[in-house]
Amino acid sequence: MTDQTTPGGPASPEGPIQSSAADLQLDHDDLAMMPFEEQLHSPRLPRQVPVWLGAAALVVGAGLLSIGAGIALSIVAAWLTFALSLSIVSRIREGARKSKDRLATLLVTTAFVVALLPLVALLWQVFSKGAPVVDSTFLTSSMRNVVGEGGGIYHALWGTVLVTAMATVMSVPIGLLTAIYLVEYSNGRLGRAITFLVDVMTGIPSIVAGLFAYALFAIFFGPGVRMGFGGAVALSVLMIPLVVRSGEEMLKLVPHDLREASYALGVPKWRTISKVVMPTALAGIVTGITIAIARVIGETAPLLIICGATDSTNFNLFSGRMMTLPVYIFNQYKNPGIPASASVDRAWGAAFVLTVIVMALSLVARLVSHYFSPKTRA
Amino acid sequence: MTQTEYQSRRTNVAKSIDVSDLNIYYGSFLAVEGVTLPIAARSVTALIGPSGCGKSTFLRSLNRMHEVIPGARVQGKIIIDGRDLYDADVDPVEVRRKIGMVFQRPNPFPTMTIADNVIAGVRLNGKRISKADAAERVERSLRGANLWGEVKDRLNRPGASLSGGQQQRLCIARAIAVEPQVLLMDEPCSALDPISTSAIEDLIHELKENYTIAIVTHNMQQASRVSDTTAFFNIAGVGKPGHLIEYGSTAKMFSNPDNPATEAYISGRFG
Numbered sequence: 001m002t003d004q005t006t007p008g009g010p011a012s013p014e015g016p017i018q019s020s021a022a023d024l025q026l027d028h029d030d031l032a033m034m035p036f037e038e039q040l041h042s043p044r045l046p047r048q049v050p051v052w053l054g055a056a057a058l059v060v061g062a063g064l065l066s067i068g069a070g071i072a073l074s075i076v077a078a079w080l081t082f083a084l085s086l087s088i089v090s091r092i093r094e095g096a097r098k099s100k101d102r103l104a105t106l107l108v109t110t111a112f113v114v115a116l117l118p119l120v121a122l123l124w125q126v127f128s129k130g131a132p133v134v135d136s137t138f139l140t141s142s143m144r145n146v147v148g149e150g151g152g153i154y155h156a157l158w159g160t161v162l163v164t165a166m167a168t169v170m171s172v173p174i175g176l177l178t179a180i181y182l183v184e185y186s187n188g189r190l191g192r193a194i195t196f197l198v199d200v201m202t203g204i205p206s207i208v209a210g211l212f213a214y215a216l217f218a219i220f221f222g223p224g225v226r227m228g229f230g231g232a233v234a235l236s237v238l239m240i241p242l243v244v245r246s247g248e249e250m251l252k253l254v255p256h257d258l259r260e261a262s263y264a265l266g267v268p269k270w271r272t273i274s275k276v277v278m279p280t281a282l283a284g285i286v287t288g289i290t291i292a293i294a295r296v297i298g299e300t301a302p303l304l305i306i307c308g309a310t311d312s313t314n315f316n317l318f319s320g321r322m323m324t325l326p327v328y329i330f331n332q333y334k335n336p337g338i339p340a341s342a343s344v345d346r347a348w349g350a351a352f353v354l355t356v357i358v359m360a361l362s363l364v365a366r367l368v369s370h371y372f373s374p375k376t377r378a
Numbered sequence: 379m380t381q382t383e384y385q386s387r388r389t390n391v392a393k394s395i396d397v398s399d400l401n402i403y404y405g406s407f408l409a410v411e412g413v414t415l416p417i418a419a420r421s422v423t424a425l426i427g428p429s430g431c432g433k434s435t436f437l438r439s440l441n442r443m444h445e446v447i448p449g450a451r452v453q454g455k456i457i458i459d460g461r462d463l464y465d466a467d468v469d470p471v472e473v474r475r476k477i478g479m480v481f482q483r484p485n486p487f488p489t490m491t492i493a494d495n496v497i498a499g500v501r502l503n504g505k506r507i508s509k510a511d512a513a514e515r516v517e518r519s520l521r522g523a524n525l526w527g528e529v530k531d532r533l534n535r536p537g538a539s540l541s542g543g544q545q546q547r548l549c550i551a552r553a554i555a556v557e558p559q560v561l562l563m564d565e566p567c568s569a570l571d572p573i574s575t576s577a578i579e580d581l582i583h584e585l586k587e588n589y590t591i592a593i594v595t596h597n598m599q600q601a602s603r604v605s606d607t608t609a610f611f612n613i614a615g616v617g618k619p620g621h622l623i624e625y626g627s628t629a630k631m632f633s634n635p636d637n638p639a640t641e642a643y644i645s646g647r648f649g
Contacts, residue, residue, distance in 0.1 A: 267503055268471050280488055
């Protein structure tokens with residue numbers, strides 16, 4: 001790229017690039033006196049240089065490790081060696097601006113890797129410990145009459161599916177209609193009050209949602225009530241603000257032009273919203289709902305309070321205790337059988353299944369937003 | 379189907395509009411004051427004037443579109459077909475079915491195909507329409523908007539896949555598909571290149587055989603090319619209401635206007 005010259009220009013392809021390092025420390029006065037074509041060229045580090053410096057830094061790290069320094073110290077030392085040597089070499093050869101650019105790029109990349117580390121470590125842990133546990137017996141048997149090895153997550157899987165589905169069925173209409181009200185209808189105090197309350201709801205600790213559901217159901221069914229539906233109510237309290245927020249953002253993204261185009265055709269407001277605004281925002285709304293589901297499906301505390309824990313399968317949301325995956329994990333870890341290792345294995349297996357469900361939901365959200373987005377090409 | 383057949387099949391009758399003493403407010407702010415303007419049927423009326431003088435506001439009040447903005451209201455009379463548009467028992471939705479509008483920026487519905495966009499006004503209103511009727515109406519409207527030849531082989535492609543000029547003609551097809559009596563155009567060519575602009579100006583010439591057209595434009599040449607009547611709006615200063623300075627036949631307005639401000643604006647001595 002730097003080798004290109006204007007046709008007929010005075011600079012040869014070998015011009016300033018190949019000249020010695022001393023010539024390359026130019027200030028503005030020098031630049032101003034140079035022909036225009038030469039100003040466009042500036043020296044660059046050969047591509048291999050960062051690679052060599054990286055290798056040198058690795059050698060430094062390995063050396064420290066071999067003389068008995070800790071892993072953390074070696075990594076930090078190697079990183080510092082690389083960062084310092086690269087910015088110094090770059091400053092000498094390329095000038096201050098590019099040196100800063102290289103340093104900033106390195107910092108940003110490092111931050112990205114550091115942010116990624118816990119996620120990768122977590123996934124690796126869950127997959128390596130959980131995946132071997134999962135087999136057909138694990139997925140199809142409950143914990144009824146199991147104290148030692150064997151047993152599975154059948155009852156907890158169904159509990160999670162039923163409770164989360166019920167919570168979704170309750171939250172989505174309420175959340176979406178609230179979002180539609182906020183974006184399309186509200187002007188003034190009521191809208192601001194709702195927005196404020198939704199913000200407050202977003203911050204409610206999940207255990208409080210569980211206590212709320214328990215207190216609510218205790219009014220009707222007496223103290224000590226346990227039922228799956230209560231868990232769904234608790235999850236709804238957590239889910240509604242998420243649906244409202246994401247729905248609101250998505251509806252706001254629909255250009256006002258489209259609403260006006262629809263009104264100008266003599267289409268009433270409710271049809272404009274249901275036939276023009278909602279379909280345009282559909283992909284984003286569905287993605288938001290899916291993310292909200294993924295967020296509440298792993299809730300433990302509220303379900304522990306209102307759904308309780310059980311070893312048996314219960315398909316009835318309105319009566320009796322109902323096991324869910326997060327509570328199952330907690331229970332296996334807290335109250336292990338004999339041998340305890342079997343319970344811990346089951347906890348990892350359930351954690352693996354829960355993680356896979358959440359990842360599958362994210363994938364579904366991706367697919368939905370891909371297939372439902374407004375298209376510009378056929 | 380030829381153009382004349384297309385015209386003979388139209389059942390709606392173009393209507394004239396009589397505006398008298400119209401004041402338009404946004405909340406307590408008086409945006410346009412004291413407009414009295416007859417808009418003749420089967421003709422093109424151009425609304426010209428500097429930015430912010432209330433041309434678009436006035437145009438939007440003609441089909442009650444300005445009510446979409448919270449706090450906007452109107453005093454005065456707009457008589458069409460012997461009835462005041464702003465009578466208490468007039469439904470703004472019905473008004474907009476009779477008085478169509480084309481906007482400054484092309485705004486086809488992104489979720490719909492070209493064909494669905496054209497009959498959106500019918501479908502969105504929940505009217506049942508047979509496939510044959512729908513196809514016939516799509517073709518008639520697209521021919522009316524001079525777009526049929528360019529899109530007839532790709533009616534099922536998304537509306538957003540067309541070029542800007544084609545999208546604007548698609549929007550015009552969508553507006554005439556509901557067979558309005560009046561067509562309002564708010565700077566329909568300002569986002570388009572000269573070739574698309576010329577196509578739309580030709581279209582306006584053809585449409586005025588059947589429709590009453592009011593068009594807002596910043597382009598003096600365009601106003602003189604397409605319109606029969608020109609109305610000049612002006613504003614005394616920022617924060618003051620816009621006024622209709624004068625109106626008259628386009629030929630007179632562009633050659634010998636009564637008001638010196640009109641001449642100054644048209645000749646480009648004042649923007």
